Amino acid sequence: MICVQHLSFGYTPKQTLIEDMNFSVAQGEIFGFLGPSGAGKTTLQKILVGLLPHYGGSVQLAGQQCGRHNANFYEKIGIDFEFSTLYEKLTAAENLRFFASLYRKTSRSAGELLAAVGLQNDANKRVSDYSKGMKARLNFARALLHDPDVLFLDEPTNGLDPTNSSVMKQLILAEKAAGKTIILTTHNMQDAAELCDRVAFIVNGSIRALGTPHELVMSRGAAQVSYTYLANGAECAGSCPITALSGDELLQTLLRQNRLLSIHSSEPTLNDIFIDVTGRTLL
Amino acid sequence: MKAVATGFLGLLKAVRRDHMLLAACSAPVLAGVAFRFGVPALEAALTRWLGTGAVLAPWYGLFDLMLCMLTPVMFCFAAAMVVLEEVDSHVAAALLVTPLGRRGYLTSRLLLPTVFGMAATLVLYPLFRLLALPVWLGLLLAAGGAAQGLIIAMLVVSFSTNKLEGMAIAKLSSLLLLGAFAPYVLQQNKVQYLLVGLPSFALAKALQGQNPLWGVVSLALCAVWCAGLAKHFAAKIVY
Secondary structure (H helix, E strand, O other): OEEEEEEEEOOOOOOOOEEEEEEEEOOOOEEEEEOOOOOOHHHHHHHHOOOOOOOEEEEEEOOEEHHHOOOOHHHHEEEEOOOOOOOOOOEHHHHHHHHHHOOOOOOOOHHHHHHHOOOHHHOOOEHHHOOHHHHHHHHHHHHHOOOOOEEEEEOOOOOOOHHHHHHHHHHHHHHHHOOOEEEEEOOOHHHHHHHOOEEEEEEOOEEEEEEOHHHHHHHOOOOEEEEEEEEOOEEEEEEEEHHHHHHOHHHHHHHHOOOEEEEEEEOOOHHHHHHHHHOOOOO | OHHHHHHHHHHHHHHHHOHHHHHHHHHHHHHHHHHHHHHHHHHHHHHHHHOOOOOOHHHHHHHHHHHHHHHHHHHHHHHHHHHHHHHHOOHHHHHHOOOOHHHHHHHHHHHHHHHHHHHHHHHHHHHHOOOOOOHHHHHHHHHHHHHHHHHHHHHHHHOOOOHHHHHHHHHHHHHHHHHHHHHHHOOOOHHHHHHOOOHHHHHHHHHHHOOHHHHHHHHHHHHHHHHHHHHHHHHHHOO
16 A cells, blocks of 8 residues: 655755655555654655655555655545644534535545544534544544545544543554554554554664564563562562573572562563664653 | 635635634725725815815826735735634645645635635726726736735745734735835836835836836736745645
C-alpha cells in the first residue's frame, strides 16, 4: 500500500531533514512512526499525504507517487490530526456534514460514526463547547467519513481518559480488521505496542530501528530476573538474565535454602528501545 | 469541481454567520447609494452655497474608482478573515488533505471571492456610477479593483495570526488604495509618481486619462504584488 524508497528531503537545498529512508507498509497493516520531537515524523507524514511534493527518491501510496497525485488521491486517505481540525462555531453533525460533502464517495453515516465514538448525544452541540477528549473523538470520526483505504493517525489517544482511550484503540483495531492500512504516529509506547504490527523508530530523519514490537523488544536482550534475599540480617538484591538462571550459583543456593524474599522478571519494553535508539527519555 | 463549489459555499456560510463580515460585504451597496445620490445632492448644495460652477464634480472619477475598488476589497477582506479563522483553528490543514486540496482551497478562498467581487462591481457600478465611462474602462476598473482585493486578502492572511490582527492589517493594507487619490490631489505635480508602485495609482491614471496602458500597468503591478506575497501566504496555510 505504501512504498518508500531512498527518500530524501530538505526544505532548502542545503538542508537534509530526511536521508535515504526506505520502508514499506502492507495493506491492512498498522505501522507506527515513533521518535522524539523534531525527528522528522511530521515531515514524513506531510510527504506521504502529498503536501510536500519536492522530495528525492520514490514515495508511493496506493500506486500513486505522493508528490504527483491526482484528484482521487484524497478520496483514499483519511487523516486524524493531533490537534482539533473542526469548525468551532458548528455542531458536530454540521462539521461532519460539511466535510462529507467535499468527497465524492461518502459511505459512512455520520450518525453511526458519532455513536461509535460515543458522541451521539452531543451531535447538535457546538464544537466550541466540547472537551479536548470529545474533540479528539470527533476528529477521528471526521477522518473516517469517506471510508478511506489508508488512515493517518497522529496521537489518536492524546487527551482521552482510559475508558475512551480503550474505546479508541478498539475502533482502530476494527478499522484494521476491515482491511485499512493505518499509519500511527505516537509518543505513547504502550499504544504502539498494543496496536502496531510494526514500528519504525525515526531519529534525525532516518530510521534507526524497524520491526515488530516483539522483535525489537527481544533484540534488546533477554528479560532480567531480579531477586532479594536476607544476608547477615540485611536485605540484599541480585539479578541475572532469564537465559542464565541455571548458572547463577547464588540464586540456586537461595532457592535450595528457601531464603528468597522476592523474585520477579522484567521484560524490556518499547520504552527501553526508544531510550536505547534515541538516547532520550520520553517527555 | 464539486469540492471547490462546496468549499466556496462553506465560505459564504461562514460569512453569513459572522455579522461583521456580512456588514462588510454589504458596505459597497451602502457606499454606492451614498455616492450615487448623496454626492450629486451635496455638489448641488455646495455650488449653490459657494456660487461656483463645480466643487465635487472634478472628483467624480475618484468616487467611481473607490466604488469599483471597495466591492472586491470587501469581498476579499471577508474571505481573508474566514481563512484566518480556518488557519487559527487548523481547519485549513484538514481542508488541504481533502479532495479540495491546496489548489481548490486557494480557488475557493481567494480566486472565487475575487471573481465574485469583480462580478458584483460590474453589477453595482452601472447602478451607482457618477460618470459615463466607456465599457472597456468599466471592465478595467472592475478587474483592477478585484486584483487589489486579492492583494489585500493575501496581505491580511500573510501577516496576521488571528482575526484581531487581521483587522489591523486590513486597515493598514487599505492604505494601498490611497494611491488613487494622488492623480486627483496632486494633478500635474510630478511628486505623484512616487506612488507609482501602488496599483491604485495606475488605475486612477487610467481612469483620469482614459488610457488603457495605465490599466495594463496597474494589472502588472498587482501581479508583482501577488507573486511577492505568494510564498508568505502559502507558508501560512500549510500546517
